[in-house]
Amino acid sequence: MHYGYHIEMDEIGAWLPLLLPVLILHLLLFSVALWDLIKKDQSAEYKWFWGAIIILINIIGPILYFVLGRRQRSDAPTSSKSTSKKVRRS
Secondary structure: OOOOOOOOHHHHHHHHHHHHHHHHHHHHHHHHHHHHHHHOOOOHHHHHHHHHHHHHOOOHHHHHHHHHHHHHHHHOOOOOOOOOOOOOOO
16 A cells, blocks of 8 residues: 555656756756865865765755855865965055
């Protein structure tokens, strides 16, 4: 006996307008979060931790990375030097 909702193949067309934006949002968040994580210079533990969260926790994982992970990264010292210089006028 089956107690769940069963979707027939002909009913998928009715659900597609609802599911397609969610799928596109998920793929966009997923790819941008992973790209941002990979291109930044951080420790391997940091990258493994946030990579697992992004991959394993579907839509919420990338959102958590952008809200919490980027904040942690901005507090940490980076290896890039500041390019802004003060100019003195005489």
